[in-house]
Amino acid sequence: MTDVSIAGERSAYESRPPPDDEVMDDQERTMKSMVTQQITTRAARPAGAPRWSALRAQMPAAKQWAYFDHAAVAPLSGPARSAIQLWSRDAADNGDVHWPEWSRRIEQVRRQSAALLGAQLDEIALVPNTTAGINLVAEGFPWQAGDNVVTFSDEFPSNRIPWQNLAARGVECRLVEPTGTAADLDRLLAACDTRTRIVSVSWVGYASGRRWDPARLAEAVHSRGALLFLDAIQGLGVFPLDVSTAGVDFLAADGHKWLLGPEGAGIAYVRRDHLDKLRPIGLGWNSVADEHDFSRPTWRVKPSAARYEGGTMNTGGFIGLGASLALLAGYDTTAIAERVINYTERLCEGLRKLDAVVVSDRSPSAASGIVLFEMPGRSPSMVRRSLLEAGVVVSVRTGKLRVSPHAYNNDADLDRFFDALLETT
Numbered sequence: 001m002t003d004v005s006i007a008g009e010r011s012a013y014e015s016r017p018p019p020d021d022e023v024m025d026d027q028e029r030t031m032k033s034m035v036t037q038q039i040t041t042r043a044a045r046p047a048g049a050p051r052w053s054a055l056r057a058q059m060p061a062a063k064q065w066a067y068f069d070h071a072a073v074a075p076l077s078g079p080a081r082s083a084i085q086l087w088s089r090d091a092a093d094n095g096d097v098h099w100p101e102w103s104r105r106i107e108q109v110r111r112q113s114a115a116l117l118g119a120q121l122d123e124i125a126l127v128p129n130t131t132a133g134i135n136l137v138a139e140g141f142p143w144q145a146g147d148n149v150v151t152f153s154d155e156f157p158s159n160r161i162p163w164q165n166l167a168a169r170g171v172e173c174r175l176v177e178p179t180g181t182a183a184d185l186d187r188l189l190a191a192c193d194t195r196t197r198i199v200s201v202s203w204v205g206y207a208s209g210r211r212w213d214p215a216r217l218a219e220a221v222h223s224r225g226a227l228l229f230l231d232a233i234q235g236l237g238v239f240p241l242d243v244s245t246a247g248v249d250f251l252a253a254d255g256h257k258w259l260l261g262p263e264g265a266g267i268a269y270v271r272r273d274h275l276d277k278l279r280p281i282g283l284g285w286n287s288v289a290d291e292h293d294f295s296r297p298t299w300r301v302k303p304s305a306a307r308y309e310g311g312t313m314n315t316g317g318f319i320g321l322g323a324s325l326a327l328l329a330g331y332d333t334t335a336i337a338e339r340v341i342n343y344t345e346r347l348c349e350g351l352r353k354l355d356a357v358v359v360s361d362r363s364p365s366a367a368s369g370i371v372l373f374e375m376p377g378r379s380p381s382m383v384r385r386s387l388l389e390a391g392v393v394v395s396v397r398t399g400k401l402r403v404s405p406h407a408y409n410n411d412a413d414l415d416r417f418f419d420a421l422l423e424t425t
């Protein structure tokens with residue numbers, strides 16, 4: 001996780017002529033100072049206790065909002081904003097002149113992603129979103145008619161529909177009804193049989209907040225002779241994960257939630273042993289070795305998971321994601337997890353005092369950054385709207401209120417949440 005740096009971001013723009021101060025507008029001055037702050041944050045690490053206020057200072061939205069909605073769409077980090085602004089200005093001013101540098105920065109994001117996951121570089125594909133990462137396995141797996149895939153019925157649609165879409169190929173998608181208890185793993189396994197090829201589960205449930213231990217899941221799934229797909233979007237950035245030791249086979253996550261990146265720039269992981277099992281889908285110029293030799297009539301796919309990248313990348317998006325990954329890499333993930341759990345615990349305590357019903361399983365092994373709750377007799381959407389008017393951002397999912405704080409939230413945010421909630425009662 002430490003091999004990431006944003007030296008690339010700096011050098012990309014140091015290679016340009018220094019801007020004339022006369023013509024440097026406020027926006028550019030702000031961007032420059034944000035990039036400098038980002039470098040300072042990285043350099044100041046890691047001795048001593050994490051400085052959460054420094055992380056908060058990198059989150060522009062924190063000035064205005066008590067933002068408790070990272071499970072939906074997180075606010076963009078300041079470094080991501082400035083990196084995207086700098087890139088878009090470069091693209092507008094110079095067209096493709098600096099394209100090789102953009103490409104180098106995208107490769108930097110691949111390295112950052114591999115470091116974040118404990119994966120090898122050749123196991124990472126940079127994808128448009130979680131759905132695309134799930135589909136590259138769902139569509140590329142060597143299914144035989146009569147095979148099945150097992151998942152929970154309360155999964156986010158992107159982790160259900162691609163599997164159900166295999167019905168036309170004779171593959172059954174088995175949906176296990178969760179009870180919200182620890183016994184759910186047994187129920188999941190009970191749904192598996194000798195024709196189960198893949199079990200696909202969200203690391204953290206978007207509408208339950210239930211967190212699974214990926215290593216425990218993988219061990220159980222492997223004991224049934226199946227492979228584990230982990231939809232990691234609600235866990236990555238908050239909880240530590242090492243896919244190689246955990247035994248995860250496939251993983252996908254977009255960067256717009258806990259990774260504080262923009263929408264539409266995501267990460268997929270395919271364990272090296274499985275790369276050649278999957279029929280590569282979405283092939284294009286950027287899937288093949290010698291990708292810049294456009295006139296070559298013969299081709300072979302890249303030996304790495306980059307074969308799934310197909311065509312032109314979302315350059316601005318990945319440059320933004322890279323800046324947020326660099327920011328988060330300045331903090332120990334275990335410390336982020338502890339802080340987020342601490343905040344969600346305090347939210348739950350306060351909610352119970354207000355006679356709210358906390359629906360999420362808050363046992364230590366299942367607690368996550370997502371808490372669902374109900375206010376008896378109150379309309380969740382009305383409560384959400386009142387909170388928003390008071391500057392507090394939460395969601396409603398499956399008829400329940402959902403709060404999802406990040407490590408940069410502070411006590412003032414919590415006070416604002418409870419004050420606003422009291423006002424609404």
Ligand SMILES: Cc1ncc(COP(=O)(O)O)c(C=O)c1O
Binds near residue numbers: 132231
């Ligand atoms: C568990 C889970 N998977 C996937 C997604 C989003 O998928 P995508 O990145 O394809 O938009 C969400 C969004 O809320 C989610 O909660």
